[in-house]
Amino acid sequence: MQSANLPLVKRGPSPLRPLKGFCLAPEHAEQAPLQRQLILQSCWLEGSSAFHHTSRHLRHRSTHAPLRMQPSWNRRRLGRWESIGLVAFCQGWSSVDFRRGGHDYRVTLGTASRLQEACAGKPCDAEQVNQQTGAKRRVKRWPSWAQKQSFEQQWAMQAIQNWENWNGADWAWLLDVNTLVPPSTESPPRRSYVLGCSTFQSEFWPPILRQWPKENLMCAAHPQGERCNFALQRLTAPALTESKCKASPQEWNALQELWQQGGRGSKLLAAFRVQNRGLIEAFTAQQQVMQRRLAEDHSDAHAQSLGVRLLWHGTRTVQGLLDICRDGFDRARAQTCAYGKGCYFASSANYSDRYACDVRLPRSDLYPRVRAVFLAAVLVGDCVVGASNMYPPPQKPHSASGERYENACDRLPNPSIFVTFKDHQALPLYIMLYE
Numbered sequence: 001m002q003s004a005n006l007p008l009v010k011r012g013p014s015p016l017r018p019l020k021g022f023c024l025a026p027e028h029a030e031q032a033p034l035q036r037q038l039i040l041q042s043c044w045l046e047g048s049s050a051f052h053h054t055s056r057h058l059r060h061r062s063t064h065a066p067l068r069m070q071p072s073w074n075r076r077r078l079g080r081w082e083s084i085g086l087v088a089f090c091q092g093w094s095s096v097d098f099r100r101g102g103h104d105y106r107v108t109l110g111t112a113s114r115l116q117e118a119c120a121g122k123p124c125d126a127e128q129v130n131q132q133t134g135a136k137r138r139v140k141r142w143p144s145w146a147q148k149q150s151f152e153q154q155w156a157m158q159a160i161q162n163w164e165n166w167n168g169a170d171w172a173w174l175l176d177v178n179t180l181v182p183p184s185t186e187s188p189p190r191r192s193y194v195l196g197c198s199t200f201q202s203e204f205w206p207p208i209l210r211q212w213p214k215e216n217l218m219c220a221a222h223p224q225g226e227r228c229n230f231a232l233q234r235l236t237a238p239a240l241t242e243s244k245c246k247a248s249p250q251e252w253n254a255l256q257e258l259w260q261q262g263g264r265g266s267k268l269l270a271a272f273r274v275q276n277r278g279l280i281e282a283f284t285a286q287q288q289v290m291q292r293r294l295a296e297d298h299s300d301a302h303a304q305s306l307g308v309r310l311l312w313h314g315t316r317t318v319q320g321l322l323d324i325c326r327d328g329f330d331r332a333r334a335q336t337c338a339y340g341k342g343c344y345f346a347s348s349a350n351y352s353d354r355y356a357c358d359v360r361l362p363r364s365d366l367y368p369r370v371r372a373v374f375l376a377a378v379l380v381g382d383c384v385v386g387a388s389n390m391y392p393p394p395q396k397p398h399s400a401s402g403e404r405y406e407n408a409c410d411r412l413p414n415p416s417i418f419v420t421f422k423d424h425q426a427l428p429l430y431i432m433l434y435e
Contacts, residue, residue, distance in 0.1 A: 104131040107139070123151065155182070162186050167362040170234040171218035173226075175272075175359040175372060175431070176318040181224075188221035193231035195277050199284050206310060208254045209377065209429070217275060220325070230276035230325050236269075255430065258375065262312055262349030264434065269370060272431040279328045282424035287379055290406060290425075294381055297396075297403050306381050306406075310429070311345035311418060313374040314355030321357070321372060321431060329376070329426045339386025340393065340408040342419040343426060345378050351416070359433065375430040378418060381406030386419055393421055 088096035088109065095108045108127045118124060123140040130136075142148035159182035166172045169188045195217065200209040220232035238249050251273075259268045291306045313329070315321055323330075329343040336344075346352045356373040382396055386408030393405040406422075409415030420426050 103133075105129065106131055109141075123148070158182065158186075163362055166221075166223055169221065171220055171232045172234075173220050173222045173228065173232065173322070174234075174362055175321060177223070177360050177362050179362070183223035184225040188223070191219040191221075193217040193219040193275070193277075195231075195275065195280065199280055204287075205308060206377070208251065208258075208310075211250060211254075212273075212275065222322075226322065227326065228322075229278065230274055232275075232325075233273045235271045235273060255375075255432070258310060259349065259432065259434075262347075264349035264353060266435045268432060268434050270433045271375075272433075274325050274428050274431065276325065276328075276428070279424065279427055282328070283377070283379075283427040286422060286424045290379055290381055290422075293403065294406075297399050297401055306379060309345075309347075309378050309380050309418070311347055311376055311378045311426075312349045312352035313343070313345050313376050313426075313428075314352040314357070315374070316355060316357050318357055318359055318372075321374070324374065324428050325431075328424060328428070329420070331421065331423075337389045339388075339410055339417060340390035340419045340421065342391070342408065342421045345376060345418045345420070345426065347416045347418075349373060349432075361433075370433055370435065372431050372433055374428050375432055376426050376428050378420060378426045379406070380418060383407045383409045383412065383415060383418070385409060385412055391421065 088107075093109065095106050097104065097106050099105070106129050108129070109124065118141075123142050126139045126141060128137045128139055142151070159179065162183050162185075163177065163179060165187040166174060166183050171190075172188045195214050200212060217231040218233070220228035220230055222228050235252065235255070237252055255271055256268060287306065287308070294306050313324075315324065320333075331342045334341055334343065352373050353371065356371045359370050359372045361370055382405045384393060384405040384407075386393075390408060393408055395402050395404050404421075406420075406425075408419040408421070410417040
């Protein structure tokens with residue numbers, strides 16, 4: 001570790017103020033005006049308990065400041081207490097090492113212009129790394145306690161305004177809102193989204209899909225900048241006059257009817273329409289393959305046509321919702337495989353609620369607990385009663401070419417749970433939000 005050539009002295013105990021009164025020693029008063037200006041201010045470190053402990057090179061800690069308020073490491077040199085962290089900061093060191101609790105740590109300080117930034121009232125970002133485990137933490141060094149408080153007030157007000165901007169955009173992904181963490185941008189980016197195909201036009205598809213908009217779509221925007229490759233639109237009841245995200249009466253009525261048919265007695269609050277171009281193209285291609293195979297393989301005695309059913313699917317995390325919107329349903333993530341190793345869908349929203357997740361909306365005071373579940377389009381062909389961890393599904397006894405069943409289910413007839421085994425055999429349509 002480097003040796004500081006800028007000794008600091010503590011001018012009397014000040015147990016309730018962080019590093020108050022550090023200044024240049026008289027014999028060095030003519031050095032570094034920027035350093036003098038910075039050191040004469042109160043300094044405050046945030047984000048790391050390790051900043052409150054001694055350097056590994058010297059075992060003593062200042063008794064002038066309590067543990068929680070002491071913002072950096074100190075060492076005793078020539079009868080005086082010196083702040084190792086402050087010296088490293090002011091001398092332009094790129095990093096400083098210390099030891100605590102049997103672990104070695106290194107704090108990598110910010111940019112070379114940190115002194116100028118500190119004198120301008122800006123915080124300095126730093127990174128603390130555990131040398132043994134590699135664990136990292138972001139920390140900040142503030143020029144003064146007052147500037148830290150002022151910055152936090154401005155930051156909180158700006159965060160509130162930014163969240164208002166995001167809340168007003170119906171293409172914003174607002175399912176895990178932490179108002180203490182501001183979005184990555186002041187407003188959600190506007191990117192148009194083109195489906196590029198005339199899908200869901202034939203009578204094969206349910207009416208709600210045939211009525212989907214294909215123009216004026218916006219790519220979803222995530223407040224923390226995560227990848228979104230799908231169009232998103234937030235929908236609320238047309239009767240809500242204060243809402244900017246009203247659904248068409250036809251679409252909302254269809255969603256309400258499906259929700260009531262699903263058997264969930266709670267109130268439907270809103271929905272997100274999900275339109276992923278890549279998933280739609282793969283889903284319609286899978287439909288054509290399965291339909292052609294069923295038509296060629298069945299005799300008249302076992303005639304079976306492919307159908308599409310609107311079913312429910314729950315996932316336990318908001319990240320899982322986002323992953324499905326981006327990449328589709330992945331049977332490799334299946335955990336409870338009572339009827340086979342595949343993706344599970346239910347005709348009852350009440351059943352899927354067992355696997356649904358809670359979401360955090362911008363106005364959590366209005367709806368303290370909101371849950372989310374998928375409405376999906378599922379291709380259903382020949383079904384067989386499934387078995388635990390079954391994969392692949394068995395061959396059809398009546399198949400002329402030995403084809404396997406398209407789906408497994410919980411019972412026959414009148415199944416209520418369906419399992420898919422092929423990629424892109426199901427398509428996420430809506431995320432339904434309910435009490």
